[in-house]
Amino acid sequence: xxxxxxxxxxxxxxxxxxxxxxxxxxxxxxxxxxxxxxxxxxxxxxxxxxxxxxxxxxxxxxxxxxxxxxxxxxxxxx
Amino acid sequence: xxxxxxxxxxxxxxxxxxxxxxxxxxxxxxxxxxxxxxxxxxxxxxxxxxxxxxxxxxxxxxxxxxxxxxxxxxxxxxxxxxxxxxxxxxxxxxxxxxxxxxxxxxxxxxxxxxxxxxxxxxxxxxxxxxxxxxxxxxxxxxxxxxxxxxxxxxxxxxxxxxxxxxxxxxxxxxxxxxxxxxxxxxxxxxxxxxxxxxxxxxxxxxxxxxxx
Numbered sequence: 001x002x003x004x005x006x007x008x009x010x011x012x013x014x015x016x017x018x019x020x021x022x023x024x025x026x027x028x029x030x031x032x033x034x035x036x037x038x039x040x041x042x043x044x045x046x047x048x049x050x051x052x053x054x055x056x057x058x059x060x061x062x063x064x065x066x067x068x069x070x071x072x073x074x075x076x077x078x
Numbered sequence: 079x080x081x082x083x084x085x086x087x088x089x090x091x092x093x094x095x096x097x098x099x100x101x102x103x104x105x106x107x108x109x110x111x112x113x114x115x116x117x118x119x120x121x122x123x124x125x126x127x128x129x130x131x132x133x134x135x136x137x138x139x140x141x142x143x144x145x146x147x148x149x150x151x152x153x154x155x156x157x158x159x160x161x162x163x164x165x166x167x168x169x170x171x172x173x174x175x176x177x178x179x180x181x182x183x184x185x186x187x188x189x190x191x192x193x194x195x196x197x198x199x200x201x202x203x204x205x206x207x208x209x210x211x212x213x214x215x216x217x218x219x220x221x222x223x224x225x226x227x228x229x230x231x232x233x234x235x236x237x238x239x240x241x242x243x244x245x246x247x248x249x250x251x252x253x254x255x256x257x258x259x260x261x262x263x264x265x266x267x268x269x270x271x272x273x274x275x276x277x278x279x280x281x282x283x284x285x286x287x288x289x290x
Contacts, residue, residue, distance in 0.1 A: 007196075007197075007264075010264065010267075011260065011263060011264050011267065014267075035197075035200045038200050038201070038202045039197045039200070039268075039271070041202070041203075042202070042203050042271050042274075042275065042278075043267050043268065043271045045203060045207070045278075046267060046270050046271045046274055047239050047267065049207075049208055049220065049274070050220060050224070050235075050239060050240055050270070051239065051240060051242075053208075053216060053217060053220055054217075055217050055220050055221050055224075056121065056122045056125040056126065056134070056221075057118075058117060058118045058121040058122075058138075062135065063117060063118075066117065066121075066135065066138055066139055067110075067113060067114065067117065069139055070113055070139055070142045070143060070146075071106070071109070071110055071113070073143055074106055074109055074143070074146050075106055
């Protein structure tokens with residue numbers, strides 16, 4: 001496997017949508033290629049960080065205000 | 079000869095379907111439940127696209143009102159949430175167009191860039207890189223980094239990786255093909271990785287003769 005072929009499979013491996021055989025080939029490539037291993041680990045970490053950190057929170061008071069406004073309009077038939 | 083058995087749960091109805099049916103039957107309180115279930119997600123998506131807090135508030139309100147008005151058009155062959163996200167994305171883009179009157183805004187904007195398609199920063203990261211920053215600093219880094227992505231990549235990354243839609247649902251919500259979503263997702267992930275490397279790369283120790 002070349003680095004370009006590895007890159008083409010990166011998302012599918014991260015999202016776990018590849019067969020065991022393909023996964024094994026990718027793992028073998030990473031074992032030999034330190035750069036691709038770094039790209040794999042840091043890309044996976046990128047996704048993990050964005051998933052686990054709320055960067056745009058909806059504050060409770062704003063949430064209530066929006067909710068009241070939406071439901072008031074809906075009750076009037078919008 | 080064995081026959082193919084249906085996967086358990088495949089035909090189970092999504093709980094939103096019953097809520098939507100109740101709203102259609104005139105039970106407004108069922109819509110209250112749907113709003114509370116998805117308001118945070120709609121607000122986040124609107125904030126990611128418009129990058130403006132006031133616009134995100136307006137979009138959240140308008141998206142839920144529009145969904146309520148158009149509920150009869152909801153076919154039920156997609157999830158209510160995916161349908162709602164599509165409305166929220168369209169409302170967000172309309173809001174952006176109003177702000178940038180001279181410039182068309184679409185999810186196809188800026189996607190021609192080659193930046194980040196080939197990884198260049200190959201330094202490994204610290205074991206728990208986020209531990210080196212306070213929550214406030216980290217949130218700022220993550221916000222600034224994702225805001226720097228081209229618009230057409232950012233929205234795909236947010237729906238697929240932050241909000242957890244499937245590739246197919248993301249394609250449906252954005253009116254894109256599945257291959258287009260896949261290609262943008264890879265580029266978005268690689269660009270974010272590249273940009274976050276500036277903050278998260280492993281620091282060399284002074285003993286290596288390299289600045290820390």
